[in-house]
Amino acid sequence: MSAASRLWVRAPLWRTALFATIFFMIVALLYPAAWLLRTVPRLHTVTHYIDHMLGRDAPAAPAADGDDAGGSGTAAPGPGGAAPPGAQSGGVPATSSAPPIDTDLHDIVPFAGRQLPLPAGTWHPVLSTQIGAHGEILSNVFVRTDRGVVTGVVIASASTAAIPKDQSGSLQPTCHDDAAYMNRLTTPAPGVTDCVSTGPMMLGPNVTVPAPDLNLAFERLRVLGFPMPTVMVVATWAHIVRGKDGSVNLQAVATAISPAERGETKLSTILADWSK
Template identity: 35%
Template sequence: MSAFSRLWYRAPLWRLCLYLIVPFVALTFVFPPAYLTRRLPRMAQIATAIHHRLGMQDTPADADQAGGGNPGDGVVTMMPMTDRLTKAIPFAGRILPLPAGVWHPIINVIEGPHGEVLENVLVRVQGHIVTGLIVASGTTQPVSAAANPAMDMECHDDRNYMSHIGASHPPVTECWLTRLVDPASISHMNVIASRLKEEGIVLPPVLLRANWINTTPAADDSLNAETVTIYLNPVNANETKILRSPDFWTKEALAQQPAANDFVKRMNTWMAGWAPVLHDGFNSDMLASSEEQRARLSLDPAAPRPGEANPLD
C-alpha cells in the first residue's frame, strides 16, 4: 500500500478537503471575487456566460432601485475597471464613439425578455474625480415601436438648456439635448457609486447631461433604437469649482453665473458637433468623418487636461 493510499484511509478530514476542491473551484468561476476579475478579466467573461446560461443576476434584487433602474428586468455584470477604452468601441452590433480621454467600463446590463437591449456604463477620471459618465443603451434586435413616445418625450422638455430634433415622425426619431441632472437619478447609480467608492473615486455634486436619441423603423411595427447619455462634470475647472450647488446650474440661474453659462454654451456647441459622429456610429459608418475630425469633435468641455494622473492607470 502506497503512502497516498494509507493517508487516504487514515485521514478523513484531508480526504474531505480533496472532495471540496471541485465544488469550490466551480463556485469561484460562478462567483469570482473582484480581485480575481481585475487580474484575470477572462474570468469575468466566463462568469457572465455561466450566469446567462443559468438565468442568474449578478446583483441583489434591490441593489439598483434608488438609481432609477429595475434590476429585475435584466442581468447586471460588473466589469473590470482596469480596461482602458478610447476613440470607439463595438456596442449592440454597432459602433459607439467615445469622447476624448480614457474611459473605463463599470457595468454591463442585458435587459428585455429575450435580451433585446444592451446597456453599457463607462467612466472617465481625472485625478480621483469623475469627469464623465456614459450610459449607452441600444437594441440588439428590433423592439416594439410602442417604446418610441417615451424616448421622444425628453426632446421637447422645456427644462433642457438646448435641444435639436433632426427627425420626428414616429417610429423615426433623432434628437439631442442638454440639461442639468440630479446625480441620484442616474440609472444604476447605487451600483455605479459603490464601484467608484471601491476605487477611491469621487462623484461631483453637479453633473450636466447630454443626450442623443435615435430610432429607426424595422419590420412588423418594430424599431431599432439607441440612446447615448453623457454626463459631464462642470465643476472641475478653476473658473467653475466654486459653483458646487445645482442651484447655480439651473436654466433660470445661468444668466447670473457667467462661468456656468459659458460652460453650458461650450457643451451645447460640443454636442451639436458630436451628435453626427454618434449617428455615424449607429450606422457603423465611421468613414463619414476622418480620424482627425473625430478627435477634434470629441473634445468635450470636461475632458481631462494633458498630464493629469488617472488612478485607474
Template identity: 30%
Template sequence: MIVPFVVLTFVFPPGYLTRRLPRMAQIATAIHNRLGMQDTPADADQAGGPGDGVVTIMPVTDRLTKAIPFAGRILPLPAGVWHPLVNIAAGPHGEVLENVLVRVQGHIVTGMIIASGTTQPVPAAANPAIDEECHDDRNYMAHIVTSHPPMMECWLTRLIDPAAIDHMSIIATQLKQEDFVLPPVLLRAKWVNSTPAPDDNINGETVTVYLNPVNLNDTKILRSPDFWTKETLAQQPAASDFVKRMNTWMAGWAPVLHDGFNSDMLASSEEQRARLSTDPAAPRPGEGNPLD
C-alpha cells in the same frame, strides 16, 4: 470588424441566442469567469432592484478610447480614456444592452456614459415616448433631427440630479469600490435615435453623456445644482460659458453618434472625430488618471 463583433457575441450573447443555443450561455459564463467578470443576478444587493436586468461587473482597468463595438454597431467615445464599469442586459428577453463607462481625473469622475441599444428589433409600442425628454422646457438646448415615428432622432442638454441616473445604486457601489468620486453637479448630454424594422418593430439607441462641470478653475466654487439651473445661468457667467460650450460640443458630436449607429465611421475623418470628441469636461494633456 467581423472578428471583434463575433468575439463580443460570445462574451455578451443576446437573450434570443442563449435561449436557442444554451451552450452559448455556458461559454459566456466561462469567459466571464476567466476574465474575472462577475455576473450578478437582478435581485442581488448591488443590482438595485428587479428592474435592473442581468448585471455584469466589468474590469475597470480596461482602457477604451476613440470607439468601441456596441450592440452590433459602433459607439464613438468622447475625448480621454474611458473605463468600463457595468454591462446590463435588460428588456423582456435581454434584447436591450446597456454599457456604463467612466472617465476620471485623479479620483474625480469627469465623465460617465450610459449607452443603451437594442440587439434585435423591439416593438415600437413598447417605446411610445422615446423622445419625450427632447420636448422638456427644462433643457438648456434640444434639437429634433427627425420626427417621423417610428423614425426619430434628437439630442438635448440639461442639468441632472445624480440620484436620478438609471441604475445609480449599481454605479455608486462600483465607483465607491474603485475610490472614484462623483461630483455634486452633473450635466447631461443625451442623444436618442430609432429606426423602423419589420412587423411594427424598431431598432433604437440612446447615448447619455454625463459631464462634470465643477472640475475647472473657473467653476469649482459652483458646487451646488442651484448655480446650474436654466433660470440662474444668466447670473453665473462661468456656468453659462460651460453650458454654451457643452451645447456647441453636442451639436457636433451628435452626427458622429449617428454615424456610429449606422456603422459608417467613414462619413468623417479620424482628425474630425478627434476634434469633435473634445467635450468641455475632458481632461487636458498631462492631467493624471489613477489607473495609468
C-alpha cells in the same frame, strides 16, 4: 470563351474582390452603420424587414417573474436626465454585470454591433446591462477619471434586435425633459425620430438618478473610492426607428461631463447657477 469567362479564370484577385463586395454588402444590410442609415434613410425600411424575416422582432414570451427571465428586477437603463428606457416599467427583466474597471479604453469601442466613439481621455467600463426577456437592449456605462476624481460618464444604450410592440412603449427614451437646457426633436424620415438634449444632472450622497443602472454604476464607483462631482452637464442623443408593426429599434448615448476644476468635485459657483 468570352471575355468575362477569361477574366474569371485569369484574375483570382478580381474574383476575390467580387466575393468580398457581395459579402460586405450583406453584412452592411444585416448590421448597418449609423452613418450609412443617416446617409440612406430608406435603409431603415430594408433593415427592419430583414429583422422581421430573421425573427429578431418576434414577440417575447411572457415570464412568470423577473427571476425566471434571469433578471434582477432592475429597470432598463437610459441616458442622462431624460426618463430612461424601461425606468417606468418595473416588470421588464434586466441583468447586470461589473466588468474589470482597470480596463483602459480609448477613441472607439465596439458596442452592440456598432462603433461607439468616446470623448478624449482614458475611459473605463463600469457596468454592463441587458434588458428585455431576450436581452433586446444592451447598455454600457463608462467612466473617465482625473487624479482619482470622476470627470466624465458615458451611458450607451442600443437595441440588438427589434423591440416587440408590447414592450416598445416602456423601453423608449423620453424625448423631452422640462429640466433640460435644450430639447430638439426631428423626424428625418417616416418612422424615424432623433432626439437631442442638454441639461444638468444633480448628484450627491442621497440623490438618485432616474436610471437604475446609473445608480448601480455610481454606487460601484463610490465603493471603489472614486469621488463624484456634485453636478454634471449631460448631452443626450437618441435615435428611434419605429416599424409598421409597432416594433422599435433604438440607440441612445448620453455624455455627462463634470464642470468642476480638474481633480475637484466642488464647483466654483453655487448649484443654483447650473439649474435651468
